[in-house]
Amino acid sequence: MPNDVTLDDVARRSGVSPATASRALNGRRGVRDDVRERVLAAAGALKYRPNRAAQNLAGGRTSVIGLVLGSDELVGNAYATSIVQSVAAAASVHDEGLMLILDSHKPAVAVQNLLSDGIVDGVIVSVVAIGEQWVEELLDANMPTVLLGAHPRRTDVPVVDVDNLTAGRVLTAEVLAHGHRRVAMLAGPKSRVDANQRLRGFRAAHEELNIAVDESLIFQGDFNGQTAYERASEIFAASPDAIVACNDEMAIGLLRYAKEHGIAVPADVGIVGFDGIAPRYPEYEVTTMAQPFDRLGSTAVKSLLDLIRGDDVPPEQLLGPQLIERGSIGSPLEI
Amino acid sequence: MPNDVTLDDVARRSGVSPATASRALNGRRGVRDDVRERVLAAAGALKYRPNRAAQNLAGGRTSVIGLVLGSDELVGNAYATSIVQSVAAAASVHDEGLMLILDSHKPAVAVQNLLSDGIVDGVIVSVVAIGEQWVEELLDANMPTVLLGAHPRRTDVPVVDVDNLTAGRVLTAEVLAHGHRRVAMLAGPKSRVDANQRLRGFRAAHEELNIAVDESLIFQGDFNGQTAYERASEIFAASPDAIVACNDEMAIGLLRYAKEHGIAVPADVGIVGFDGIAPRYPEYEVTTMAQPFDRLGSTAVKSLLDLIRGDDVPPEQLLGPQLIERGSIGSPLEI
DNA sequence: TTGTAGGCGTTATCAA
DNA sequence: TTGATAACGCCTACAA
Numbered sequence: 001m002p003n004d005v006t007l008d009d010v011a012r013r014s015g016v017s018p019a020t021a022s023r024a025l026n027g028r029r030g031v032r033d034d035v036r037e038r039v040l041a042a043a044g045a046l047k048y049r050p051n052r053a054a055q056n057l058a059g060g061r062t063s064v065i066g067l068v069l070g071s072d073e074l075v076g077n078a079y080a081t082s083i084v085q086s087v088a089a090a091a092s093v094h095d096e097g098l099m100l101i102l103d104s105h106k107p108a109v110a111v112q113n114l115l116s117d118g119i120v121d122g123v124i125v126s127v128v129a130i131g132e133q134w135v136e137e138l139l140d141a142n143m144p145t146v147l148l149g150a151h152p153r154r155t156d157v158p159v160v161d162v163d164n165l166t167a168g169r170v171l172t173a174e175v176l177a178h179g180h181r182r183v184a185m186l187a188g189p190k191s192r193v194d195a196n197q198r199l200r201g202f203r204a205a206h207e208e209l210n211i212a213v214d215e216s217l218i219f220q221g222d223f224n225g226q227t228a229y230e231r232a233s234e235i236f237a238a239s240p241d242a243i244v245a246c247n248d249e250m251a252i253g254l255l256r257y258a259k260e261h262g263i264a265v266p267a268d269v270g271i272v273g274f275d276g277i278a279p280r281y282p283e284y285e286v287t288t289m290a291q292p293f294d295r296l297g298s299t300a301v302k303s304l305l306d307l308i309r310g311d312d313v314p315p316e317q318l319l320g321p322q323l324i325e326r327g328s329i330g331s332p333l334e335i
Numbered sequence: 336m337p338n339d340v341t342l343d344d345v346a347r348r349s350g351v352s353p354a355t356a357s358r359a360l361n362g363r364r365g366v367r368d369d370v371r372e373r374v375l376a377a378a379g380a381l382k383y384r385p386n387r388a389a390q391n392l393a394g395g396r397t398s399v400i401g402l403v404l405g406s407d408e409l410v411g412n413a414y415a416t417s418i419v420q421s422v423a424a425a426a427s428v429h430d431e432g433l434m435l436i437l438d439s440h441k442p443a444v445a446v447q448n449l450l451s452d453g454i455v456d457g458v459i460v461s462v463v464a465i466g467e468q469w470v471e472e473l474l475d476a477n478m479p480t481v482l483l484g485a486h487p488r489r490t491d492v493p494v495v496d497v498d499n500l501t502a503g504r505v506l507t508a509e510v511l512a513h514g515h516r517r518v519a520m521l522a523g524p525k526s527r528v529d530a531n532q533r534l535r536g537f538r539a540a541h542e543e544l545n546i547a548v549d550e551s552l553i554f555q556g557d558f559n560g561q562t563a564y565e566r567a568s569e570i571f572a573a574s575p576d577a578i579v580a581c582n583d584e585m586a587i588g589l590l591r592y593a594k595e596h597g598i599a600v601p602a603d604v605g606i607v608g609f610d611g612i613a614p615r616y617p618e619y620e621v622t623t624m625a626q627p628f629d630r631l632g633s634t635a636v637k638s639l640l641d642l643i644r645g646d647d648v649p650p651e652q653l654l655g656p657q658l659i660e661r662g663s664i665g666s667p668l669e670i
Numbered sequence: 671t672t673g674t675a676g677g678c679g680t681t682a683t684c685a686a
Numbered sequence: 687t688t689g690a691t692a693a694c695g696c697c698t699a700c701a702a
Contacts, residue, residue, distance in 0.1 A: 006678095006679055007679065007680065016688075016689085017688070017689045017690075018680080018681095018689090019681080019682085019691095022680065022681060023681090023688090030687060031688085032687060032688090035687080035688085050679080050680070051392070051680070052388075052453060053388040053389075053391035053397070053678085054388075054678070054679030054680040054681090055679080055680055055681075056388035056694090057392050057678090057679080057680070057681095057693095057696090058682080058693080058694055059680085059681060059682075059693085059694065062388070063454075064434070064454065073420070074416050074419060074423075075416045075420050076413070078410060081410045081411075084435070085408070085410050085437065088437040088438075092437070092438045098435050098436075099432050099433060099434055100402075100419070100435045102424070103423075118386050118695095119398075119399065226617055229617070256618055260618075277410075282561055282564070283595075341694095341695060341696085342695065342697095343695080343696095351672075351673085352672065352673045353673090353696080353697090354672075354673060354675095354697080354698075355672055355673075357696065357697060357698085358671095361697085365671060365672085366671070366672085367671060370671080370672085385696070386695050386696070388696095389678090389695035390695080390696060390697080391678090392677095392694085392696075393677080393678055393695075393697040393698085394677090394696090453679095
């Protein structure tokens with residue numbers, strides 16, 4: 001019952017044909033100005049809203065995009081949650097509906113739902129979903145797709161991401177600028193492009209200052225805070241001046257361990273992270289390279305809409321991260 | 336290009352009319368068994384999937400439901416995030432699409448999008464969205480709606496919620512059973528039904544044991560952990576034996592303060608909370624009444640689908656919470 | 671039990 | 687610049 005007003009009603013009220021009304025409403029050219037105004041006025045008066053199903057069926061768009069997060073747990077994953085939030089906001093700005101696809105237990109069905117049912121015009125696939133069987137299948141189907149976070153192999157799909165290489169380089173440079181020389185790295189999963197880029201940045205920053213990287217100070221992590229906490233003793237035992245954790249969750253795991261074991265931060269050891277989700281943990285102040293979540297979301301949505309519209313989209317859009325000083329490697333430096 | 340297979344294709348391949356094919360596919364009666372099987376086989380072979388826009392347009396359903404969270408911040412809100420997760424899972428089980436409606440900045444438009452565009456068959460409105468102007472408008476529109484968490488005034492909309500009264504009573508009884516007598520309460524927002532019910536349960540548990548509630552031990556909270564942390568000194572100054580915080584976020588705020596100020600839990604003071612989202616904070620073990628998130632999600636989705644189908648739905652479905660002992664009021668009691 | 675035909679609301683094609 | 691008319695894919699009386 002919501003809305004019984006159809007295009008025909010608008011057409012009738014403005015004394016034109018449905019075809020003309022449609023053209024006027026959609027901003028097509030070839031409609032006399034006064035007619036267009038009349039139609040618009042009628043539509044407004046009638047509170048007309050197009051039926052999207054009909055639009056879609058007639059070959060138009062759905063005005064709904066999908067956000068694929070795979071079977072990743074949203075709960076407790078501040079990064080994923082931030083992505084949802086920012087994409088939702090961006091979709092809303094463009095007046096697009098947002099379908100959340102957390103699905104997992106029915107690979108085939110999930111993909112087909114998306115593709116075949118014409119329920120979504122395109123999808124944004126988050127990096128947290130990459131690697132799952134059905135997500136890979138999804139990438140193979142030719143549906144407009146934008147990756148939010150780089151895929152290790154698919155370079156054919158446009159990607160929007162933070163510039164992880166720069167992020168790693170700048171953050172590490174900052175650590176080095178504080179005088180730290182024995183800098184450890186708690187890396188992310190090897191399968192993740194972002195983690196690798198951050199590590200590359202870590203090395204690059206050292207190279208720029210002609211400081212050798214001590215390979216024994218590079219620890220393998222998994223982006224998980226609890227795991228980091230459990231490996232903390234081993235890492236601290238290597239007595240680094242500072243530790244670059246590949247994300248904030250791990251940095252906080254380390255901070256927690258430090259706190260519990262009387263290790264002073266930054267006095268005894270500096271600790272930094274990535275992502276900028278740390279404000280969620282007010283008791284842990286950690287210097288970090290924050291993700292530009294808002295821009296990630298809006299850029300991904302805009303690119304996807306371009307793609308759907310048939311416009312060209314850059315194969316890779318890297319956004320600048322932001323260094324947020326919170327004192328976990330010492331006082332901010334004078335410039 | 337996704338899927339070119341239409342109902343006609345299936346009909347042709349199985350040698351029947353589209354009408355019969357439609358009936359067979361939709362489980363309508365009045366189709367010979369062998370014919371039905373033939374159609375189903377053809378559909379399977381062709382990998383046929385109905386076009387939802389067409390189904391919808393033809394008067395059928397959209398197979399998409401909406402989850403309304405208002406402008407609530409998802410990031411850092413473990414309760415809201417858990418709701419999203421559980422509703423998404425439940426929707427997926429029923430093969431329903433899930434539209435996430437975090438929208439906020441365009442009240443009117445948002446509502447109309449939902450209602451008029453025929454893009455969603457019904458909505459689940461989370462308690463975190465209640466009170467916002469456009470959400471209230473949404474409740475007035477006659478669209479199938481289920482509340483996930485009680486509304487202070489709208490008793491006309493079916494609600495699914497945890498049994499907060501019982502939760503408050505049982506948890507408080509547990510605290511009292513541990514021998515605590517001066518029990519403080521850090522309440523939730525007065526506008527929230529769940530918070531009030533928990534407080535009622537708190538009082539009920541006292542009454543049952545003929546213990547008077549010391550009104551000076553009832554503190555007003557806002558469900559926010561940071562705020563709880565900031566008010567902690569005042570609360571601890573009242574020297575309660577134990578504190579019942581109206582949700583885990585606040586309990587953790589108190590625990591954090593206690594930890595930082597050398598107040599031993601549970602030795603000096605017991606602390607308990609509600610919701611069961613605390614596992615997210617491994618360093619804070621807090622006894623709590625956990626929300627049955629999975630069942631909340633599945634019940635809400637199922638009820639909404641019933642509502643959409645035109646079936647009756649109970650006006651109120653209260654699910655049982657679960658006491659989770661984590662030692663923050665002392666060792667678990669022998670039974 | 672099955673098939674035919676009409677319509678759901680919109681857009682696009684093609685004349686006028 | 688405008689208006690018929692035909693899709694789009696499906697469902698559902700109604701008829702057979």
